[in-house]
Amino acid sequence: MIDYQAPSGSPIAGGGLSSSLELERAIHERIEEFDKNYSRFRHDGWIERLATQAGTYAVPADGQPLLALYEKVYRLTDGAVTPLIGQVLVDAGYDAEYSLVQKRLLRQPLRWEDVIDYDGGWRLTMKQPAILDFGAAGKGYLVDLIAELLISFQVTSFTVDAGGDMVQRSITNELLRVGLEHPEDTAQVIGVVELGNRSLCGSAGNRRKWGEYHHIVDPRTLTSPRNILAVWVLAETTMLADALTTCLFFVEPEVMLAEFRFDYLIMYADQMVVQSPGFAAELFTG
Numbered sequence: 001m002i003d004y005q006a007p008s009g010s011p012i013a014g015g016g017l018s019s020s021l022e023l024e025r026a027i028h029e030r031i032e033e034f035d036k037n038y039s040r041f042r043h044d045g046w047i048e049r050l051a052t053q054a055g056t057y058a059v060p061a062d063g064q065p066l067l068a069l070y071e072k073v074y075r076l077t078d079g080a081v082t083p084l085i086g087q088v089l090v091d092a093g094y095d096a097e098y099s100l101v102q103k104r105l106l107r108q109p110l111r112w113e114d115v116i117d118y119d120g121g122w123r124l125t126m127k128q129p130a131i132l133d134f135g136a137a138g139k140g141y142l143v144d145l146i147a148e149l150l151i152s153f154q155v156t157s158f159t160v161d162a163g164g165d166m167v168q169r170s171i172t173n174e175l176l177r178v179g180l181e182h183p184e185d186t187a188q189v190i191g192v193v194e195l196g197n198r199s200l201c202g203s204a205g206n207r208r209k210w211g212e213y214h215h216i217v218d219p220r221t222l223t224s225p226r227n228i229l230a231v232w233v234l235a236e237t238t239m240l241a242d243a244l245t246t247c248l249f250f251v252e253p254e255v256m257l258a259e260f261r262f263d264y265l266i267m268y269a270d271q272m273v274v275q276s277p278g279f280a281a282e283l284f285t286g
Helices: 011-038 046-052 063-076 083-092 138-152 238-247 253-257
Strands: 002-005 055-058 116-118 123-126 157-161 165-169 176-182 185-195 199-204 228-235 263-268 273-275
Touching (some): 011 063, 011 138, 046 055, 063 138, 063 238, 138 165, 138 199, 138 238, 165 238, 176 199, 176 228, 199 238, 228 238, 238 253
Antiparallel strands (some): 116 123, 157 165, 176 185, 199 228, 263 273
């Protein structure tokens, strides 16, 4: 969902229907490009090539920030958040067909340093083929890219909401009230937070769930975490907020706060809630 207001004098405000259609077309094209580059569910993109043959590959034009973030969170989480989780997810049933049926016994993924050689720029070498998965930060990054596109069309106030990953921008500093969905009852919220010119992401194991797994799998134990029900993160970019919602299933917030600025709210399995001082949510639960 994209909601925006174009100020007087912008191409969108002054161009009428044709300019709005141009923006809509640009958004669809941007989503298609991103999906082709980073989705492991497609057989015609960059991820498929990396999974098929070892070698050195050109990084997509927007890939440097995504790869740099993954390399950093891989180190900070001691390998718990890794793009090499792709094969584990496929074997567990989270595959291109969305079968949600475990195919084979899960095996721990290989280490980054044994498979990936990334120069920090525009080249990535796969020492051996592997299915990479960028789901921990990819959707958030796409939200940021759509936000950049809106700004390029001189849209200055907008909300981009990709189902739990969102960014809000307001030239007049208006606040957006956002409900925090209860991870055990999707008809309820545990509270409300006001979002103002920041990004908010949430992650829980209640939606993409099957058998003993949900969409987050610990590569060290090959199990889905059960001690945490949900994590929400406020940050300056949606890509960072998205990545951190996964990281906080595996490490304490202080580990990530040593490198990044963000605020968080964590709901544990016993429904105890812990939040940072900057995550000023109005909570309806104890």
